[in-house]
Each structure stands twice: as C-alpha cells, then as structure tokens.
Amino acid sequence: MEDTRNGQESRLGTDVREHLDRVSDAVFALDSEFRFTYLNEKAQQLLERDESDLLGSVLWDEFPEATGTEFQRKYERALREMEDVTFTEYYDPLETWFEVNAFPTETGLTVYFRDVTAQQERERRIEVQRDRLDLLETFTHVVADVSNATEEAVSRTHIEQMVCSRLVETTSLRFAWAGRFEGPGEELVPSAWAGHEDGYLDEVTITADDSETGRGPAGRAAATGEVQVTHAIETAPEFEPWREAALERGYRSCACLPLRYDGRTYGILGLYAGRENAFAEPHDEAGPLDRLADTVAHAVHTVEQRERERELRRRREEFSALVEDVEEYAIFRLDAEGHVASWNRGAEEIKGYEEREILGRHFSTFYPEEDRADGLPTELLERAAEEGQAKHEGWRVRKDGSRFWASVAITALTDEEGNLRGYIKVVRDMTERKRRERRLEAVFNKTFQFMGLLEPDGTVVKVNDAAVQFAATERDDLIGNPFWEVPWWGGDDEVAGLRDAIRWAAAGEFVRFETNADAPDRDTEVTVDVSITPVTDETGEVVLLVLEGRDITERKRREHELRRERERMEFMNRVLRHNLLNGLNVVSARADILGDFVPEDGKTHLETLRDRVAEMAGLVETMRSFTRAVGQESHNLEPVELGSTLARELEAIDDEYDRATVATDGPLPEVEVMADELLSTVFEHLLTNAVQHNDKDEPRVTVSVDPGEECVEVRVADNGPGVSDEAKERIVDKSVEQLSTPGSGFGLFLVKELVDCYGGTITVGDNDPEGAVFTVSLQIA
Numbered sequence: 001m002e003d004t005r006n007g008q009e010s011r012l013g014t015d016v017r018e019h020l021d022r023v024s025d026a027v028f029a030l031d032s033e034f035r036f037t038y039l040n041e042k043a044q045q046l047l048e049r050d051e052s053d054l055l056g057s058v059l060w061d062e063f064p065e066a067t068g069t070e071f072q073r074k075y076e077r078a079l080r081e082m083e084d085v086t087f088t089e090y091y092d093p094l095e096t097w098f099e100v101n102a103f104p105t106e107t108g109l110t111v112y113f114r115d116v117t118a119q120q121e122r123e124r125r126i127e128v129q130r131d132r133l134d135l136l137e138t139f140t141h142v143v144a145d146v147s148n149a150t151e152e153a154v155s156r157t158h159i160e161q162m163v164c165s166r167l168v169e170t171t172s173l174r175f176a177w178a179g180r181f182e183g184p185g186e187e188l189v190p191s192a193w194a195g196h197e198d199g200y201l202d203e204v205t206i207t208a209d210d211s212e213t214g215r216g217p218a219g220r221a222a223a224t225g226e227v228q229v230t231h232a233i234e235t236a237p238e239f240e241p242w243r244e245a246a247l248e249r250g251y252r253s254c255a256c257l258p259l260r261y262d263g264r265t266y267g268i269l270g271l272y273a274g275r276e277n278a279f280a281e282p283h284d285e286a287g288p289l290d291r292l293a294d295t296v297a298h299a300v301h302t303v304e305q306r307e308r309e310r311e312l313r314r315r316r317e318e319f320s321a322l323v324e325d326v327e328e329y330a331i332f333r334l335d336a337e338g339h340v341a342s343w344n345r346g347a348e349e350i351k352g353y354e355e356r357e358i359l360g361r362h363f364s365t366f367y368p369e370e371d372r373a374d375g376l377p378t379e380l381l382e383r384a385a386e387e388g389q390a391k392h393e394g395w396r397v398r399k400d401g402s403r404f405w406a407s408v409a410i411t412a413l414t415d416e417e418g419n420l421r422g423y424i425k426v427v428r429d430m431t432e433r434k435r436r437e438r439r440l441e442a443v444f445n446k447t448f449q450f451m452g453l454l455e456p457d458g459t460v461v462k463v464n465d466a467a468v469q470f471a472a473t474e475r476d477d478l479i480g481n482p483f484w485e486v487p488w489w490g491g492d493d494e495v496a497g498l499r500d501a502i503r504w505a506a507a508g509e510f511v512r513f514e515t516n517a518d519a520p521d522r523d524t525e526v527t528v529d530v531s532i533t534p535v536t537d538e539t540g541e542v543v544l545l546v547l548e549g550r551d552i553t554e555r556k557r558r559e560h561e562l563r564r565e566r567e568r569m570e571f572m573n574r575v576l577r578h579n580l581l582n583g584l585n586v587v588s589a590r591a592d593i594l595g596d597f598v599p600e601d602g603k604t605h606l607e608t609l610r611d612r613v614a615e616m617a618g619l620v621e622t623m624r625s626f627t628r629a630v631g632q633e634s635h636n637l638e639p640v641e642l643g644s645t646l647a648r649e650l651e652a653i654d655d656e657y658d659r660a661t662v663a664t665d666g667p668l669p670e671v672e673v674m675a676d677e678l679l680s681t682v683f684e685h686l687l688t689n690a691v692q693h694n695d696k697d698e699p700r701v702t703v704s705v706d707p708g709e710e711c712v713e714v715r716v717a718d719n720g721p722g723v724s725d726e727a728k729e730r731i732v733d734k735s736v737e738q739l740s741t742p743g744s745g746f747g748l749f750l751v752k753e754l755v756d757c758y759g760g761t762i763t764v765g766d767n768d769p770e771g772a773v774f775t776v777s778l779q780i781a
Contacts, residue, residue, distance in 0.1 A: 031108040036061045078104045138170040139288045143295045150299040158194035159299045168195035174274045180267040203245045217256040218268045227289045228256045232276045255279040257293035261301040314539045328736045330427035352399030366396045384410040405434040418754035454545040456506040458482045503534040526553040584617045640675040640781035643668035649683040660691045665704035672781040685747035686716045694720035719771040728764040
C-alpha cells in the first residue's frame with residue numbers, strides 16, 4: 001500500500017510539472033524559506049536566469065533589488081496569512097512590469113507571472129489621451145458657461161471665480177487661478193482661485209518684467225500675448241523660482257493663458273495639472289487654450305465695461321433722485337450762529353412750521369430738551385465748521401411736539417477766503433425706516449440660529465443674540481472684525497474655507513457649506529451648517545452679506561452612526577465573500593480532485609461532503625443578499641422586467657427539483673416594476689420555500705401575475721401543508737427575534753426586507769383546497 005501511495009505521489013508530481021511547463025504563464029515555486037524549488041522555461045526566459053543557477057537559492061539573495069518592494073511584501077503576506085495575492089508591479093533591473101498571482105501552500109509558494117509592460121504602456125498612453133480629451137471637453141463647457149454668464153455676471157471677480165471653479169471640476173486639473181497685474185514691477189496679484197491651492201499663492205511671486213520672476217510662463221504669456229505651456233515642471237529650467245512649491249502640491253505641468261482683448265492685457269489664467277504633458281502644445285490661435293483665453297478675456301472686458309457704465313448710470317440716477325425727492329427732504333440754510341435763514345417746502349412738510357413762523361429762530365428749536373441740555377446742536381455746528389460736514393441721526397421735534405427720527409447732514413459754507421458764512425442743513429424723516437429696523441431687529445434676535453450681517457470683504461457689521469451666545473463673548477468683540485477671526489473658528493482649514501466662501505459670495509453667488517467650530521459650552525467641536533446670501537443694490541452691486549449658521553452636530557452624529565452601520569454590514573459581506581465563500585470553493589474544488597483517489601467505500605462520505613459544502617455555499621449567498629438588502633440606507637430603484645425575471649427563476653427551480661411540478665396560470669406579462677438586481681432573489685426564495693417545505697410526493701407550485709394600473713401582484717401558490725396564522729404574522733413581521741437559525745424563516749425575512757425596500761407589500765394566505773399563497777405587490781415602473 002505504501003509503494004502504491006508513493007507511486008501515485010510521484011506520478012502526481014510529474015503531472016504537475018508537465019502541466020506547469022505547458023502553461024503560457026511564467027511559473028516558479030518557493031519553499032517556506034523562499035528558496036527556489038522549480039522554474040518553468042517561461043520563468044527562466046523572463047527572469048533571464050537558468051533554473052540550475054537558482055534552485056536551492058533564496059529569492060532575495062538572487063534578486064536583491066526586489067527586497068523591500070511590493071514583491072517581498074506581498075509574498076510574505078501570502079505565506080503569513082495563507083491567502084492568495086494578486087498584484088502588478090514594476091521591476092527596475094529588468095525594466096519590466098509584471099502581473100503576479102501567488103498561491104500559498106503548507107510547504108511554500110507558487111508564483112504565476114507574466115510580462116505586461118506593453119499593456120501598461122498602452123494603458124498609460126490611453127490614460128494621458130483620456131485626460132486630454134476630458135480637459136478639452138471641460139474647456140468647451142467652460143467657454144459655453146462663460147458666454148452664457150457674461151450678460152448676468154455682477155463683476156469681473158464673478159467671472160474669474162466661476163472659470164476657476166468650473167475648470168477644477170475635471171480630474172486632470174489640480175489648481176486654477178486668475179491674476180491681475182498691479183503696482184511697480186507689474187506684480188501678478190491673485191484675484192480668484194479654486195482647487196488644491198494650499199498656500200501656493202502666498203509662497204510665490206510672479207511679475208511681468210525682465211527679472212527672474214518675470215521670465216516664467218506667466219511673465220512670458222503677458223509679454224508675448226501667447227499661451228505658454230510647461231510640460232514638465234520638475235525639469236523645466238524656467239520654472240526654477242516656483243518649482244519646489246509646485247511639486248510639493250502635486251503640480252506636474254502647467255499652462256498660462258494671457259487674458260488679452262482689444263489690445264489690453266487684463267491678467268493671466270493659470271492652469272496646473274497633476275500629470276506631465278497634460279496640455280497639448282498650442283499650434284495656432286484656434287487651439288482650445290487660445291479659445292478659452294479669448295472667451296474669458298472678452299467676458300472680463302464686457303463686465304468691466306458694463307461696471308463703468310453702471311457706475312456712471314448710478315451717479316446720474318442718484319443726482320436725479322435727489323432732485324425728484326427734494327420734497328421729502330427738509331433743506332434750509334442757517335446763518336453762522338445757527339439761526340434759520342431759509343426754508344423749503346420739504347422742511348414745512350416734515351417739521352410743521354411755515355416759513356414766516358421759523359425764519360430767524362435758532363435751529364436748536366428742532367431738538368429735544370435733553371439734547372439741547374447736552375449741547376448737541378452747538379457740537380454739530382462746531383464739527384461742521386472744523387471738518388466741513390457733520391452727520392447725525394436722532395430724535396427731532398415737530399411744531400406740534402411730536403417726535404420723528406431724523407437723518408441730518410450739516411455742511412459748512414465759506415467764502416473765497418475761507419471765512420464761515422453759514423450752513424446748509426438737510427434733514428430726512430427716517431421714522432418709518434426706524435420702525436422697520438426695530439421690527440427687523442426683533443425678528444433678527446428671536447431666531448434660534450445665529451445670524452450676522454457682513455461687509456462684502458467679510459467684516460462683521462451686526463450679529464444677533466444667538467451668535468453672541470454661541471461665541472460666549474461680548475458683541476463688541478465681534479463687530480468690526482473679519483468673520484473668520486471670531487472666537488469659535490480655530491483651525492486653519494476652517495478659516496481658509498470661510499474666506500473662500502465669503503469671497504465667492506461677494507462675487508454675487510449664494511454659498512452654503514458645512515464646517516467645524518469650537519463652542520465654549522461643548523467638550524468637542526460642533527458642526528455648523530453655514531449659508532451666505534449676497535444682497536445687491538438697484539445696480540446689482542453686492543453691498544451686504546447675510547450669514548446664517550445652524551448647529552447640526554446631532555444630525556451629523558446620526559449620519560455617522562448610519563455610515564458605521566453600513567460599513568459593518570459591508571465588512572460582514574466581505575468576510576462572507578472573500579473568506580467563507582472562497583474557503584468553501586477551495587473545499588469543493590479539493591473534493592472534486594479527491595474523487596479520483598477515494599475508494600468506492602468512501603464515495604458516500606465524499607458525496608455527503610459535497611452536498612454539505614453546496615448547502616453552505618447557498619447559505620452564504622443568501623447571507624450576502626441579506627447584507628446587501630439591509631446594509632444600505634436606500635436602494636437605487638430602476639425599471640426591471642418582471643416576466644423575464646420570473647421565467648428564469650421558474651426554469652431554475654424546475655431544473656433543480658425533478659419531483660416538483662412548476663407551472664404558470666396564464667402567460668407572464670411584459671411589465672416593468674421598480675426594483676433592482678436583487679428582485680430575482682425574492683422569487684428564488686419564494687419558489688424554493690414552496691418546494692422545500694412541501695410534504696407531498698409531488699409538490700405543485702403555480703405562479704400567476706395580475707397587473708393593475710399602479711401595482712402588479714405576483715401570486716405563488718403551493719399544495720403543501722399551509723401556514724398557521726401565528727406563522728403568517730411572523731413571516732410578514734420585520735422583527736428577527738423569532739428566527740432561531742438563518743435557515744428558520746431567514747429566506748422569507750429577506751424577501752420581506754427586499755419587498756419593503758421596493759415600496760411593495762407581501763401577504764400570506766391559504767390556498768384552496770390546501771397549501772399556502774404568497775402574494776407580492778410591486779410598483780409598476
């Protein structure tokens with residue numbers, strides 16, 4: 001018997017070697033100490049070494065350049081964890097890319113590998129071409145967006161920011177920025193940017209002169225008016241002043257586009273890619289880079305021209321409004337001592353005095369008694385005499401004694417020698433506006449979320465009580481400071497994000513984002529939902545930013561818990577898929593191999609082993625379906641053909657169970673329902689349940705489909721023992737407490753879970769004259 005076994009093992013070893021010599025892949029084998037025990041001819045050719053030189057030698061001694069590389073890490077991991085590994089890696093001494101599959105055994109490691117250098121090079125060229133096409137497509141979209149937005153853009157910054165933000169949406173570009181030449185030496189000052197900037201613009205200086213900082217691509221673009229492309233930043237000598245900062249941020253190539261229109265250079269548009277040779281060499285003025293530069297330059301020119309025209313129109317309208325609204329103002333003259341010397345109709349309407357009643361009286365008549373006692377009228381005259389004008393808002397008194405809120409401007413009048421001749425006083429009744437402000441103030445401070453009003457540059461003008469309470473500081477500590485400097489913003493990333501958001505809102509866009517903040521009454525950071533709304537005047541210019549913030553920490557915590565739960569389910573799915581199912585597949589394959597070696601009296605045990613492994617593999621597939629069904633927050637539903645899905649499952653169950661009779665009550669209609677790829681699992685379990693739990697010698701299953709206007713019903717009826725009322729309730733209940741094992745109602749629980757996800761229903765009833773009927777209702781697509 002021993003000789004027979006040795007003969008079989010010898011024969012098996014010879015067969016394996018002959019098989020490995022014939023395979024198209026290169027193969028070598030190592031023992032547990034990484035000593036070569038076998039190399040086929042293909043392996044000797046690729047490694048450029050003979051088998052006789054390598055057998056018995058340690059891999060790392062013969063190929064020391066592989067030490068510490070992915071080859072060593074993967075091989076050691078395969079032996080340590082007894083798991084197959086697959087990877088692709090470059091081996092520099094042979095200048096070759098290898099695709100490797102390594103399979104561990106109890107005695108060592110078998111490695112299959114092949115040369116994929118040509119394939120890798122093709123894929124690299126295809127990837128470069130794909131990136132360039134992606135870039136060209138992005139340029140086309142940006143050109144179209146700029147053309148469409150030019151008429152509605154509120155400022156040049158709006159155009160520049162939109163262009164930069166749109167450009168970095170492509171995966172090819174890491175960073176885009178726009179700059180304008182200002183000051184001595186024509187330094188390029190950034191005006192808009194987007195992407196992976198990370199302080200790059202703070203570190204570099206770019207000019208348009210003949211200095212070192214002016215001889216780079218941006219300076220040459222400004223000087224020549226032509227697009228400048230740097231294909232490899234790492235080696236381009238002209239990029240020396242900026243190379244280190246660029247490479248640290250992953251910039252590998254760049255293109256600088258001059259923004260020139262009608263003979264004027266408005267600035268530069270810089271594009272930075274994470275791959276060398278990302279930009280095709282510009283050949284003529286019709287190229288995509290030139291078209292992009294021309295479109296942006298034209299838009300900037302149009303917007304700036306419109307801004308100049310708008311400013312001129314605004315000044316004219318202000319003058320016209322002053323003339324037209326003169327009756328709404330009290331405009332009168334005072335002598336040098338403050339006595340009323342003239343009176344207009346507006347003054348009569350606002351203050352209630354006729355001209356004959358007020359001429360010659362001191363203007364302090366219009367002030368409340370407490371202001372006269374404090375010397376306010378005299379103070380305003382003195383300030384106007386010293387500074388040329390004095391402005392004030394406060395309560396004033398009409399003839400009938402009633403008060404109104406006034407906005408006052410007192411302007412000093414002097415003669416040619418500078419001697420004071422008197423004053424012009426302009427008064428406007430602001431009572432109604434003051435009343436509106438008070439109502440707004442009440443609403444402003446009643447909201448539970450913090451609110452603030454900012455200047456377009458980000459300076460805090462006003463904050464509500466909620467914001468003051470959130471910051472745990474005094475209101476005066478917030479007013480007048482940049483919003484990103486208020487106490488609750490701590491990290492550099494948060495500050496940078498806020499500054500970007502405010503800059504974008506100042507360009508005319510509504511901005512909403514989430515960020516972290518330090519709340520004094522919390523031990524940990526809180527998450528805040530922030531929105532910034534620009535407020536424009538009648539000319540379209542942004543004059544104010546309304547900022548709102550809401551603490552969403554609790555909501556984010558719940559979202560995090562949901563994500564964690566989905567990650568756990570995914571981990572479970574991976575364990576089932578990679579570990580348990582792969583292990584069962586290995587056992588099944590080894591059982592097939594053993595079929596040729598097991599004597600007849602062991603065949604029964606081998607068949608039992610195979611059947612049990614098949615059952616376990618089926619159970620693992622069910623568990624995988626379950627984790628997919630409940631391991632995601634929502635399903636991506638789409639139209640699924642119901643008839644063909646049912647037909648496949650009916651055919652499968654008919655093939656698997658010879659003794660069962662499976663039929664349909666009428667043809668299966670061609671109707672689509674809202675579901676996903678797991679719909680077949682629903683009917684697989686219902687049909688399997690109808691057969692497996694049937695106590696008849698000839699189980700019969702009948703499927704019928706009844707389409708309605710909005711839903712379709714699928715009935716699965718059997719002639720089995722039926723389902724008790726208690727079991728019916730348990731089947732349609734989503735609770736799993738009564739499922740003793742995965743095989744005890746687990747499949748039906750999965751069916752219920754999936755049908756719920758599809759927005760459908762499942763019911764269990766009695767069949768006539770015997771058996772059970774499962775009815776599934778699904779939404780028609």
